[in-house]
Amino acid sequence: MGEKNMIKTIKGLVVAAIISAFSFATYAADSKKPIRIPTHNWSSQVVMAYVIGGIFESMGNNVEYVPADSQAVYESIRIGDVDISHEVWESAFGKSFTTALDKGGLLDWGDHEARTLEDMGYPNWVAEKCPGLPDWNALKSKDCAKNFVTPDSGGKGRMLEGPQTWHGDLIPQRIDALGLGDLWTVKFAGSADALWAELAAAKKEGRGTIIFNWTPNFTDGAGFTFIDFPPYTAGCRPEDGGDGKCGSPDGYLKKAVNADFVKTHPKAAAAFKKMSFSTGQIGAMAALVDVDKMTHEDAGKKWLKDNKKVWKKFTK
Ligand code: TMO
Numbered sequence: 534m535g536e537k538n539m540i541k542t543i544k545g546l547v548v549a550a551i552i553s554a555f556s557f558a559t560y561a562a563d564s565k566k567p568i569r570i571p572t573h574n575w576s577s578q579v580v581m582a583y584v585i586g587g588i589f590e591s592m593g594n595n596v597e598y599v600p601a602d603s604q605a606v607y608e609s610i611r612i613g614d615v616d617i618s619h620e621v622w623e624s625a626f627g628k629s630f631t632t633a634l635d636k637g638g639l640l641d642w643g644d645h646e647a648r649t650l651e652d653m654g655y656p657n658w659v660a661e662k663c664p665g666l667p668d669w670n671a672l673k674s675k676d677c678a679k680n681f682v683t684p685d686s687g688g689k690g691r692m693l694e695g696p697q698t699w700h701g702d703l704i705p706q707r708i709d710a711l712g713l714g715d716l717w718t719v720k721f722a723g724s725a726d727a728l729w730a731e732l733a734a735a736k737k738e739g740r741g742t743i744i745f746n747w748t749p750n751f752t753d754g755a756g757f758t759f760i761d762f763p764p765y766t767a768g769c770r771p772e773d774g775g776d777g778k779c780g781s782p783d784g785y786l787k788k789a790v791n792a793d794f795v796k797t798h799p800k801a802a803a804a805f806k807k808m809s810f811s812t813g814q815i816g817a818m819a820a821l822v823d824v825d826k827m828t829h830e831d832a833g834k835k836w837l838k839d840n841k842k843v844w845k846k847f848t849k
Contacts, residue, residue, distance in 0.1 A: 561799050563593070563799065563800045564797040566595070567595040568617070569599050570582045570585060570597070570598055570615075571600070571601035571615050571617075572598050573600075573601065573603040574725060575725045575747075576823050577819040578620045582598055584836050585805070588804065588808075589801050589804070594798065594801050603626060604626060607626070607629045607630050607633035610633065611639040613638070613791050617642075617788065617790050617805060618788065619805075621786065622649055623649060623782055624700075624782055624784045625699045627785075628773075637792075638792050639790070639791060642790045642805060643788055643809070645810050646809045646812075647811055648783060648784065648785070649785065652747075652780055653692055653694075653744070653746075653759070653762075654757055656732060656735075656736065656755070656757055657757065657758055658736070658756070662741040666760065668761050669761055672690075672760075678716040681741040681743060683740075685720065686720070689716055690718070691720055692708070692745075693721075693745065694720065695722055695725065696723060696725075704719050707777050707778070707779070711778055722745075728746065729823060731744055749786075749813075749815035751824050754816070760780070762780030763779050765782040790802060790805065804847045818832065
């Protein structure tokens with residue numbers, strides 16, 4: 534090979550290398566395969582599914598919404614049936630999440646700015662029916678419990694827990710462990726809407742009510758107080774070997790992805806990693822449905838339209 538030709542060849546190789554490096558870095562496109570986003574049974578989660586789906590679509594991705602059980606979903610993500618989870622609540626789902634994480638195939642994709650609390654509580658106007666609240670010791674009083682009796686409670690004070698798929702027997706077990714079982718009974722609501730219906734009915738009837746609730750939620754600004762149970766410590770729950778005499782943790786709100794999602798949809802994965810919503814933003818997503826009575830899908834669209842500055846930065 535002459536010197537000229539050799540230089541030409543080297544030049545060609547260098548150019549080819551630069552082009553291929555460049556295209557790898559810049560043009561590794563996301564698969565057109567739809568990104569599967571799970572939907573569960575509380576409002577912020579479903580609205581946020583549409584918010585995140587809308588963000589992915591704005592980046593050219595296809596999206597599919599998959600109704601999923603909120604405990605089983607972490608295994609579904611791990612084995613690749615679902616791509617992401619955008620609301621991993623520590624108290625309710627930390628155990629299922631960690632189990633899938635430890636098995637491999639699911640990645641911890643970081644925390645939202647918002648911290649969470651999921652526990653039993655009451656609308657503030659109920660406090661007068663049980664002097665000493667929010668300290669849980671107030672629940673030991675017969676005079677307190679009698680103000681929470683309902684036709685289905687067998688003469689005991691009734692607490693309305695959320696759907697059993699969220700925490701199993703966590704709350705009934707806790708009530709018994711704390712020695713409150715003679716005065717209180719725990720019933721399960723069939724849906725989140727049944728919890729909000731109970732709030733409205735109790736107010737109308739002027740009777741005491743204790744329900745399961747959480748923050749961030751649309752009730753954040755509405756005067757709702759969580760009961761102070763004995764503090765949560767690692768291992769205090771029966772599922773972790775403890776006696777269950779503890780309240781819920783000051784919890785994380787995490788995101789998770791299937792490990793392959795990062796390879797099939799690198800751009801969406803990078804955007805999802807940056808996504809972080811605050812307590813106020815998540816409460817507002819829930820309020821669009823539970824207060825303003827929009828559909829989840831319309832609520833997601835409205836949130837995206839009103840908050841372009843917030844979410845555009847996740848895509849850059
Ligand atoms: C998982 N939840 C927000 C219903 O507590």
